[in-house]
Amino acid sequence: MNTTYPFTAIVGMEDLRLALLLNAVSPAVGGVLVRGEKGTAKSTAVRGVATLMPPVAVIDGCRFSCDPTSPDPACPDGPHGADALSDTRPARMVELPVGASEDRLVGALDIERALSEGVKAFEPGLLADAHRGVLYVDEVNLLHDHLVDLLLDAAAMGASYVEREGVSVRHASRFLLVGTMNPEEGELRPQLLDRFGLTVEVAASRETEERVEVVRRRLAYDEDPAAFAAKWAAEEDALRERIAAARALLPGVRLGDGALRRIAAVCAGFEVDGMRADIVTARTATALAAWAGRTEVSTADVRQAALLSLPHRRRRNPFDAPGLDEDKLDEILRQFEDDEPEPDPEPDPDGPRPDGDGPEGGPDGGGRPPQDGPGPEGTPDLPQQRQDSESPAPRENAHAPEGAPGDGGGEMPAVAAADPFRTRRFDVPGLGEGADGRRSRALTAHGRTTGARRPRGGTLSKLHLAATVRAAAPHQRARGRGGPGLVVRRDDLREAVREGREGNLVLFVVDASGSMAARKRMSAVKGAVLSLLLDAYQRRDKIGMISFRGTEAEVALPPTSSVEAGAARLAKLATGGRTPLAAGLLQAHDVLRVERMRDPSRRPLLVVVTDGRATGGPEPLARAARAARLLAGEGTASVVVDCESGPVRLGLAGELGRALAGPVVTLDELRADNVSALVRTVRNTNSRRAA
Numbered sequence: 001m002n003t004t005y006p007f008t009a010i011v012g013m014e015d016l017r018l019a020l021l022l023n024a025v026s027p028a029v030g031g032v033l034v035r036g037e038k039g040t041a042k043s044t045a046v047r048g049v050a051t052l053m054p055p056v057a058v059i060d061g062c063r064f065s066c067d068p069t070s071p072d073p074a075c076p077d078g079p080h081g082a083d084a085l086s087d088t089r090p091a092r093m094v095e096l097p098v099g100a101s102e103d104r105l106v107g108a109l110d111i112e113r114a115l116s117e118g119v120k121a122f123e124p125g126l127l128a129d130a131h132r133g134v135l136y137v138d139e140v141n142l143l144h145d146h147l148v149d150l151l152l153d154a155a156a157m158g159a160s161y162v163e164r165e166g167v168s169v170r171h172a173s174r175f176l177l178v179g180t181m182n183p184e185e186g187e188l189r190p191q192l193l194d195r196f197g198l199t200v201e202v203a204a205s206r207e208t209e210e211r212v213e214v215v216r217r218r219l220a221y222d223e224d225p226a227a228f229a230a231k232w233a234a235e236e237d238a239l240r241e242r243i244a245a246a247r248a249l250l251p252g253v254r255l256g257d258g259a260l261r262r263i264a265a266v267c268a269g270f271e272v273d274g275m276r277a278d279i280v281t282a283r284t285a286t287a288l289a290a291w292a293g294r295t296e297v298s299t300a301d302v303r304q305a306a307l308l309s310l311p312h313r314r315r316r317n318p319f320d321a322p323g324l325d326e327d328k329l330d331e332i333l334r335q336f337e338d339d340e341p342e343p344d345p346e347p348d349p350d351g352p353r354p355d356g357d358g359p360e361g362g363p364d365g366g367g368r369p370p371q372d373g374p375g376p377e378g379t380p381d382l383p384q385q386r387q388d389s390e391s392p393a394p395r396e397n398a399h400a401p402e403g404a405p406g407d408g409g410g411e412m413p414a415v416a417a418a419d420p421f422r423t424r425r426f427d428v429p430g431l432g433e434g435a436d437g438r439r440s441r442a443l444t445a446h447g448r449t450t451g452a453r454r455p456r457g458g459t460l461s462k463l464h465l466a467a468t469v470r471a472a473a474p475h476q477r478a479r480g481r482g483g484p485g486l487v488v489r490r491d492d493l494r495e496a497v498r499e500g501r502e503g504n505l506v507l508f509v510v511d512a513s514g515s516m517a518a519r520k521r522m523s524a525v526k527g528a529v530l531s532l533l534l535d536a537y538q539r540r541d542k543i544g545m546i547s548f549r550g551t552e553a554e555v556a557l558p559p560t561s562s563v564e565a566g567a568a569r570l571a572k573l574a575t576g577g578r579t580p581l582a583a584g585l586l587q588a589h590d591v592l593r594v595e596r597m598r599d600p601s602r603r604p605l606l607v608v609v610t611d612g613r614a615t616g617g618p619e620p621l622a623r624a625a626r627a628a629r630l631l632a633g634e635g636t637a638s639v640v641v642d643c644e645s646g647p648v649r650l651g652l653a654g655e656l657g658r659a660l661a662g663p664v665v666t667l668d669e670l671r672a673d674n675v676s677a678l679v680r681t682v683r684n685t686n687s688r689r690a691a
Helices: 014-025 042-050 103-108 111-118 145-157 207-223 225-231 234-250 257-269 274-292 299-309 326-334 464-477 512-538 565-572 581-598 620-631 650-658 682-690
Strands: 032-036 054-058 086-089 093-095 107-109 123-126 135-136 158-165 167-172 177-183 198-202 436-444 448-451 493-500 505-511 542-549 552-560 603-609 637-642 664-666
Touching: 014 042, 014 198, 014 234, 014 299, 032 042, 032 581, 042 093, 042 135, 042 177, 103 145, 107 158, 107 225, 107 565, 107 650, 123 167, 135 145, 145 158, 145 177, 198 299, 198 552, 207 225, 225 234, 225 493, 234 274, 257 274, 257 299, 257 326, 274 299, 274 326, 505 512, 505 552, 505 581, 512 542, 512 565, 512 603, 542 581, 552 565, 552 581, 552 664, 581 603, 581 620, 581 637, 603 650, 620 650, 637 650
Parallel strands: 032 177, 032 198, 093 135, 135 177, 505 542, 505 603, 603 637, 637 664
Antiparallel strands: 054 086, 107 123, 158 167, 436 493, 448 493, 542 552
């Protein structure tokens, strides 16, 4: 049996540890979303806190972990009588893999038993296993949207409802939901972010001594996990007892009108949508008071609760950086200084202060290793001030050489993008089979049923009952069936074919040459690309970016799901030099070739943003045309955004569009609200090819 790394042995990560402990005290807080880079102990902390949860009393043999003192009257394994046997087991930690199916998550009808025995046998899923425990989702931002919806609905309602294939089941599903994600791999939708109670940002420490202590403890654990855990057993037991004591105290904590007014003012001041933020902040502040051993919520509790519950709810658009302005928070709270003072909290020398910074460096008082621990006495002092997650980005070089506006000029400083706007939709022709999204037509696990087929690989996904019956019907006499009923064999099973929409790889090829900087066009161009990035975010696409200028093209952003990264790279994009259009197209060809090997099912959409003027290298226009025909010959769907302006126009972008066999739109036509901008898709290439 594997020995879990002790929760109290984790160095630093105060916000993460505090958020997990508050949810252990009050599961009604609604879980934690942990955002941060890889290798920052996110999974270690989650597994560690699961071992600290109080043991669970369950009815013996109940697959849904019913509480013997108050069994669920609607339990599918019930009803449970008063004489039902009970048992006690540790709280479970259930991990939901990224590739899990809907059946694995919510449960499903046992098709073979239903067809062979005629019974509706329900097989519970992970939501049933996680009841009264911890449900951990690593890389939650990579889960399909419909799975995230099911997961968060169950977490919010405390129950899972299954209505499918003639099965109607409802069972309790209350758990501590913890999701982790790397923002560079893409964001969750704002409405899904709102369903997580708290959020924390984690990053590896930049303090030398703290990093040394992390490595020292990890090496000691890897060398002898059991001995390492034994050295921390006393602190683990103390923390376990404290969680139980805080849970017992929680019903007696008073949330006064003054604290409620502070919470309402803070949520209104940060303009969060809806009322869930107020409710979660109130529950978090109450849990903080119980954790500190108090029965009255203080202003410090409200402040700390807001820092944990509001950052992911205040985002107004996908390009806003997460975080909370602490100066603004303090200003709002100062408006209530003249209110009736709340009673001072009782001193708690053994536990952390309400702000999460314990006297020994952490919310659990566990920053100090035991006297005989593997590390030195005590841990390095941890910073008491939270790092500002909205610190300004480094300024661009204001002294960059300012070349002439023509193709021969040098590098010019980056310009700000114009305001984004709603763009027209472009999609990839044909019927794909990529990941669920909102752009192009595709065969997906969800959507309208368009037909039936034999199961692929021997695994049945969605049963198409009518097609199954039609396949089995002609063979009934040969199978000896003379009376009523139907004999169905495995070969007769048919699965439903469903059509929905997929997400694509939208690869931007952006002209950053001197001709684009002329007449201040680059601001409008960046605004157009930013608008297309926003559209890609809403349609669940992956994005990549290539820029070309001077003598070469470079991959400004490798394909990723993070549109924030794309917006950041776009903001720093400088202009100047000649126009190596062919190099940009050939670089796009190489990127798409690699991505096809990595993910063959995700179809690309190439968006070339240029005025079409090729001036770099020998025969620049001819080389660009050959590169474009190479992409078109491989079936790459393309769109050309023509940035040419002024009274004299060469129409070179139109020639590029014909070589790519894709539509050409101007910056004005790109707007969805343009009177002539009806939805135009890449299907127009069929008529071009026919011509």
